[in-house]
Amino acid sequence: MTWIAVWRQLKRNRLALLGLVIVAFFIAVALFAPLLAPHDPLAQSIARAGETPSAQHLLGRDELGRDVLSRLIYGARISLTVGLITVVIGAGIGVPLGAISGYFGGRTDLVIQRLIDIMLAFPAMLLAIVLVSTLGVNLENAMIAIGVVSIPVYARLVRGTTLVLRDIEYVQAARAIGLSNAGIIVRHIIPNLLSPLIVQSTLQIATAILWAAGLSFLGLGAQAPTPEWGAMLSSGRTFIRNAPHIVTFPGLTIMITVLGLNLLGDGLRDALDPRMKL
Amino acid sequence: MTDRLLTVNDLKTYFRTSEGVFPAVDGVSFHLDKGETVGLVGESGCGKSVTALSLLGLVPDPPGRIVGGEILFQGQDLVALPADERRKIRGNKISMIFQEPMTSLNPVYTVGMQLMEPLRFHRGLAKPEARARAIEALKQVGIPAPERRIDDYPHQLSGGMRQRVMIAMALTCQPQLLVADEPTTALDVTIQAQILELLKSIKTTLGTAILLITHDLGVVAETAQRVIVMYAGKIVEEAPVRDIFKSPFHPYTQGLLASIPRIDATVDRLSTIEGVVPNPLHYPAGCRFQPRCPRAAAQCVAQEPPLVAAGPGRRVACWLADKGVAGDE
Amino acid sequence: MKKWIALLVVAVMFAALASGCGGGSSQKPAAVKDSIVVAQGTDIEDLDPHGIASTPSAIVTEHIFDTLVTLDKDFKIVPRLAESWQSSPDGKEWTFKLRKGVKFTDGTVFNAQVVKFNIERLLDPKVKVLLRGYIDQVAKVEVVDEYTVKMILKYPHAPFLARLSSASNAMLSPAAVAKYGADIGRNPVGTGPYKVKEWVRGDKLVLERNEEYWGAKPAIKTVVFKPVPDNNTRLAMLEAGDADIIVRVPPVEYDRLSKNANVKVVRSNSTREIYMVMNVNNQYLKDPRVRQALNYAVNKEEIVNGILKGAGKAVDSPLLQEMFPYKKVGAYEFNPTKAKQLLAEAGYPNGFKLTIHHPVGRYLEDKRLVEAIQGYLKNVGIDAELKTMEWAAYLTFVRKPADQAETQLFLMGWGPWILDGDQMLYPLFVSGEFPPGGNNYGFYKNDEVDALLKKGTSTTVEKDRADAYGKAQELIMKDAPWIFLHSEMQIVAMKKNLDGVVVLPIEQLRLAGAKWAQ
Amino acid sequence: MGVYIAKRLLMSIPVLLGVIILVFLMVRMVPGDPAVVMAGEQATAEQVDAIRAELHLDKPLPVQFGLFMHDLAKGDLGRSPRTHAPVSEEIGARLGNSVVLMFTSLLLATVIGVATGVISAVKPYSLFDSLAMLVSLIGVSMPVFWLGLMFILLFSVQLGLLPAAGTGTWLHLVLPTVCLATVPLAMISRMTRSCVLEVMGQDYIRTARAKGLPERVVIAVHALKNAFIPIITVVGLQMGNLLGGAVLTENVFAWPGLGRLMVDSILARDYPVVQGTVLFIAVCFVFINILIDVLYVYLDARVRFD
């Protein structure tokens, strides 16, 4: 299916379009953060901490007197990067694992499958916590942890699809032509996995943003004073009664972004591959 | 007219897609008499299956919908009937069997359960009675040891067996009309022969009229009394079976017959119909076969030919056929 | 289908309306209650008083067990199981007269044998006693008679009596220890005002009144302790009426809660001091001028008001006001200019780079604190990078010996259970207390301070001690091995009509005297 | 069937062994000396060493592993050095709560998820479909601790309808259940929708319609049972996740479950409890998977005879 056809499908789904608009908006915000942010996201002014929204500070100041809007704008970079990097890690490891497992089958498959089973049987949140604790508490390591946790998802998805693709006739044809196994995987299997991978990755970015917030809640997220949304929400939650703007705006930002990604992911799933399930 | 079972007048079933509306069935009229077997032939996409689904009211909506015409069954217009009334006719007075016996049975239920459903819903039979009738039906379609087979799951049966089960299911309520949509296409030749034999025996023993939809002219030649040929959503020719094989009027029918390799004759080279079936979203002007027709004339492009009588029991939709050009016997 | 949606919309609108008009909290009618629900931050680990080291556990054991002496609500040492005591002139022998007629909840009689058993258990290296430092100056325990016991110390030790008030030095039934063995921590038998009724790990600990209690019987029959990790949740529980007392209220809530007609907020000093330790072996921080500069750079008052919202007190001495013998030596004022000048003098006019290590969720507003400090240091040209660590890794990290230490500037807090200066100055500033064994994490060493602090511990004459400690406080402040920050205030909130709850500065609650007002 | 289950159990041994080794090594990889942490800030070096010896941390890793496996073989998960309680007791105290919460939220998610999924699939792209999708997605798009906090503020503090946190009556279950159910609910409803949609396009559904069955019978009898097969997988996977993965919800609602135990233990470097809990959850996971497969066989005759 070409991208034009996908777009045509997507256009019909109003919710997916909404998702696309949201995601595009936040990508733009992330790209142009320095131009858009009215203030330095790190400039403190404890004396004026917690000020409510005003003309100067449209979303108010946070608990250290920093401009909430500017932090959210810069945070878009960070949070979207978190999503992207986790996808790169999860897919980077999970896709080859799944492809090899599904394509070669037999003992290789058995070994990889057991490894995946072990990862799945291991509580994911604990795995993330242990990884972050081991590598050190900061955002980079949180990304690694979330990425690693998502490996089984990719591996399973890719394995399932590869099993189907492996026996499909154009792969047989490629073999008959004399293309090597690696060549077949790279040229025929992976490109045809793209649709489910794009869908999965869109949803994975959403998941990663939420996981980063969850890790922050446990004190294992982004390093202060990084304006990562999850960290802002988590550290601002003390103010939910006294200065609700400090926590509500990051919360809403996360919710809208994640919602956008989810809507887009769902829409893409419908458009790209209606038979795909998870 | 006493024997008239079904009359279809100017049936139009259109599908709405993201690229536009395409007329899958575009003004089709034909009739079927009691106990008669009529073959509906054509290539994929010509609208023969949609015609069949329209008869049953099974056109998936969305995207499809009957937008015009009438289907008179025993004098009653099915198109105008409320959905629930229509449902009561399905599987009861009109039944249908499908091309894919492997997927047409629900894999999670026993054959018996699926066989008994029409009896329980249309006839209101109790379970034991329905079961007895279901066993009988299985016996009727030549399934050995039906008492045992009735508790099997579909995957335990071979393709031929499943198609027999499908036929048994269609016949449980003794319908007047059986619509068979490519009933043998997915089967092996030897199994196909068995099923065709079964269909013939049904016609003789039960007197059920059969609308046999197929692309295989050999199957039609063997089974049907009358043949209707469809092309691009329209009927192009209709004739008694002997006539259509002996002297096809429409250039399409002629081309079709000439292009199939035959077991009873040897040629060095097959003749072909050049080109491809037109895109239903953009049918050509005039006669829809005109771009592929070896004899297309100016009139063919300018105007669509009507389906007109062309001899006893024969109709043809071709400007040239009338002028006697087509029938080169 | 449409009807369904309409219903949904109506329901949502109704909910929104209700929440808008709801307003105040919904107090359940205060019928005559005889129970209290306390929400603490973390779970009780173990109830063997000798093994504990955590505040939540100590709060509970203090209600099940008695110590020989204790603190009253004015933080004075008063009799508990010991009715009176005397120390020999050299300060090495302490004789206690014990209270008579005290029984453990398993029927065991409390007497001198029991004291001897307990002290010996505390000293037994086979028993895991985490706060053995609070008792290990005892050399020997002698039973003088049924209700008289004598403790002989290894050396004169002024804070000895204060140390006996530590919850870790409580009296446990010897019979129960024999009976339960390793499981004693889950089957505590004491002489205190309450005894354990039910303990569901991770969920709740229910204490019920000890009807045989030797002292004034508590008015409240049942006390329930619940571990509620999230600050906001604890707060909500109080507001919703699911908890009667909550600890560790976020400072930012103080003002708002104070206005709540149903709630009483107690904000009081605690003995937890917060400071940034400087590793004096660091290439920059080894220079006292740099250390002083850092002290000048940080606006402690702003931190206290802006970040702690008043729930703290900037310190003006290494020792806290509540502790003996505090001497006001004067804090470094907030003076960035001076800080810059000092840095220039030290040879760093353009500042330098530094890493700040810190835990999260351990101390009041710890993360924001270091963020603020990072900001202040930036203003004087010091580019500090923050490194968060979770507590276990952090503690291991800061407790490395000098040759392995990677620390530079890091956040710590100290909150002794005993209000004697020795408990603070000695472990934190004496050069013999370097990690991994001790708590002088910055490797601060000043021979004069060492001598003064040793003297302060061994002298029993109060005046001499005060002088020694006073001098030490001045020297330490001048040497600036820390960025001196503040002492935390503890905020405890409870129902308005709950009276008699004592909040001790050692982060302890005493509920035996609590009662519901009508 | 018995043979099949036995085989599956046998097959799970390498997985469990892998989990054991993994958790054993991983907890030891995390920086932070358990002895230091447990001894506390005021402990002396000797006390720290004593605790280290008590935990066998002074021995080489293979010996530690051997000791652990030796105890495990006897069915002994060890004792927590932090609370001195047997690990089995620590798990036992939380298991009930975890299971109850898992079941209520899964029940809620399944009932509502399947219902909305089916309705959405029957009328795809309808207003209901869009709304249901949007609402369920909004649920999953909120960080769970924030959602939980809002629930508490609204339903407990403002409206006074429900207790804020902790355990006790069934009312205590409501908020954590709803909070925890959001993610599986969205998954199940979307899954149901796509499965039912797919099944509705199958040939056998056309057959059922051709038989003249009423539409509700077509959906309820012919479509649902087929659609249930993949839905069960999702539900099963969620079961495993919810049992040990409800860390955030348990924290917000002070719910004493296994997730919190696990996280508290890892943060306190309580090796035996972490090891025991992870192993226990892995065993549950394996059992749940077997249960799902057994259900599969029950539902799908094709699997049964293969």
Added chain:
Amino acid sequence: MSDVLLAVTGLKKYFPLKKGLLGKTYGHVKAVDGVSFAVAKGETLGIVGESGCGKSTTARVILRLIEPTAGEALLGGRDIFAMDARELRQLRRRMQIVFQDPFASLDPRMTVADIVAEPLRVHGIAAGTERRELIRDLLRTVGLSDAHMGRHPHEFSGGQRQRIGIARALSVKPELLFLDEPVSALDVSIQSQIVNLFQDLQQRYGLTYIFIAHDLAVVKHICDRIAVMYLGRVVETAATAELFTRPLHPYTQALLSAIPVPDPDAAQERILLAGDVPNPVDLPPGCRFQTRCRFKLPVCAAAEPELTDVGNGHCLACHLHRVSSN
């Protein structure tokens, strides 16, 4: 038969049925169970049989898309199954395959030019503009135009897609082409176009075909010789005309009689076979066809008949013939 291009003897392919943790084999699907045949240069051999008879597996094993269990296949005297990876690459240039399903056999993400270029790329045939020119020629050869090069498979009809697949197979200039049900997925009017194309190509390039099909009419039209397979074995081979006029095996007879003839007046005597093809997992001892055979003899259950030449290169595996001719 002098100029043999491919000679297959005793070819077997068993698929193990595994279960349990370690994948213990408890049985085999004997998909191909001792198949022997030979193809002469420039000839078209038809392999016919019903689904599951092993005709496609035979092709895939000879192409080494799957590894054989036993047997020998000599291509121009060289044993295909003994080839190492390097020789195998060379082999790919000599033998190619056209698949049944024109929708599944083309990678939907590639353009037509990419698809046809892939074999050239893999084997390093031509480059740059030369390669483009070659692709253009190939497309023209199969009846497509330059304009089609940049398009994706989904923009084509079934017949056109099959032409693309043929161009791909032809690109390496093979000697032997396996045609695995190449027209059975096509509409009648398109079938004849493709069949004609095959004939043209054979004439032009001197290709040898192995034409696998279940449609006997097409096979009859295009093949010089036909091998009939039943349950993993060849039961009869003969020149086309011979087979259609004098089918000897009861199965062949039934197969031929079952074909519907598009002539309502054709007097057809139909031999109806009872039952279905048995499960290839547990085959009866003796002749595989005995369960459906009209003429079953006691010997049929005892011994498996060997494929023997009964004259004129007409080979047969049936006890009946031997009994009657003796």
